Amino acid sequence: MLPPFWDYRREYDELRDEILAAVDRVFTSGKLILGPEGIAFERDMAAYVGVKGAVGVNSGTDAIYIALAAAGVGAGDEVITVPNTAVPTVSAIQVLGARPVFVDIRDDDFLMDVGQIEAAITPRTRAIVAVHLYGQCVDLDPLLEIARRHGLKVIEDCAQSQGARYRNRRCGSIGTAATFSFYPTKLLGGYGDGGMVVSGDEAVVDLARSLRFYGMEQTYYAERHGYNSRLDEVQAAILSLKLPRIDGWINRRRDIADRYRRGLADSGLRLPKENDYGRHVYHLFVVETSGDRDATLARIEARGLKCSVQYRWPIHLMRGYQDLGYREGQFPVAERNARQIFSLPVYPHLRDDEIDEVIEAVRAAI
CATH class of the missing domain: 3.90.1150.10 (Aspartate Aminotransferase, domain 1)
Known part of the structure; x- marks a missing residue:
């Protein structure tokens, strides 16, 4: 029998006892949402990527639109990205009421052709979503220089690139903010949906944390419009034990x-x-x-x-x-x-x- 294209069961067989112990720890803790497992995983992910903070959310899609919102993107703005990405990259832009604007990709590595970005910039452009596709990074130095000249935010979409490096820096540590998906097929995959926003900008992290919980900063008091997007404790516990591997x-x-x-x-x-x-x-x-x-x-x-x-x-x-x-x-x-x-x-x-x-x-x- 030839191997399947993807299968999590061998990994589960290897980690089964640890996973079941982690799940039992959550179920007996009395805390299923926004508890100590999520806090610990956020801390560990921030340290792994090399940023100041991380915010666990419900999915990689949610991570993109929350990161964009935390970076100041809103309705009527334009966001530059590529057409050869997963639909969630673009649907997340549209959730905000922003407009996706595409540039083509390079022929040799299928990543964003940074040389086409400036021609796509208009007075409404607010951000660029750099999709680190298949496992390696977009050429970020020239992209960041363009963004600096035009006052744009750069969001790194790291759904397929956790652990990749760009000039000895981990992906996700370089732009305004970055997003990760923990969908089961990903390099760091959970056993359900999950995602994360990370940033070296504490203001972006704080705003993302508020946005993922209805815009609240105190119990049941909304400071702004927000969402319901939280990484649950079970997934956080499983991801925490997998991260060191x-x-x-x-x-x-x-x-x-x-x-x-x-x-x-x-x-x-x-x-x-x-x-x-x-x-x-x-x-x-x-x-x-x-x-x-x-x-x-x-x-x-x-x-x-x-x-x-x-x-x-x-x-x-x-x-x-x-x-x-x-x-x-x-x-x-x-x-x-x-x-x-x-x-x-x-x-x-x-x-x-x-x-x-x-x-x-x-x-x-x-």
């Missing part, structure tokens, strides 16, 4: 990526580029084919291997976002990328023999 899991992901590179070096597939300014954590191992991607995937799946595509449709071409007014052909790199890429299984509990079986199946199919 994440760097070892990243090392394993990098080992798997190296094995794929060796095994697929002459396969005709275009393999992921790792930028010299950072350290890739391989949340996904994304390859590109020059032929018919879907036909290739069909042949791979006929051999018993399930791959995935992140993402098949650029957001500007989705019916749900036709109101933004974009048309096919405006972001040619993102559009071509969506037609040609697919992802191979990569998670820490894959065995070397399984990786070799994946390589064999892919090579035979292409």
Whole structure:
């Protein structure tokens, strides 16, 4: 049997006793929401990322719109990002009543083309959401310089990049604020939904903490309009016990990526580029084919291997976002990328023999 594209059960088998003990600790504590587990996890995450504070929220999507709101973005503002991201990045912008504005991506690493940002800036632009896609960082130094010149906020979307580095700094420690998702498939995944806002700006952290709890700073007294978005104690306890393991899991992901590179070096597939300014954590191992991607995937799946595509449709071409007014052909790199890429299984509990079986199946199919 070839391995599944992703499976949490091997991890659970390894950590089962610790996870059940943590859950029991929460259930017997008498505190299920905004308790000591969440406070401890926020402290540990802030220390891991290298920022002053962290605020646990209900999901990565909530983290983005709360971070934007805490950074001063509101209705009528424009936020620049990319079309080759998960829908939540863009839906979070629209929750605030702001307008997503897209720039294309680079051909070699599929990350934001920072050179296109200034042309997209208007008097309504307030922020840039830099999506650290697949496990490595957008080129942040030139982006931050553009933001500084135009008085813009930079939010790092770190949903796929926890532990990645940019010039020896951890992702999430560099912009105005950063957001994390703890969806189960993520590098640091819970057993349900969860997210976090982090920032080196104490004012942003304090405002995010108020916004995630109805805008309150004292019990049942709202200082502002807010939301209901809190990381529950069960997820916080599970994430806390997994956090110390994440760097070892990243090392394993990098080992798997190296094995794929060796095994697929002459396969005709275009393999992921790792930028010299950072350290890739391989949340996904994304390859590109020059032929018919879907036909290739069909042949791979006929051999018993399930791959995935992140993402098949650029957001500007989705019916749900036709109101933004974009048309096919405006972001040619993102559009071509969506037609040609697919992802191979990569998670820490894959065995070397399984990786070799994946390589064999892919090579035979292409």
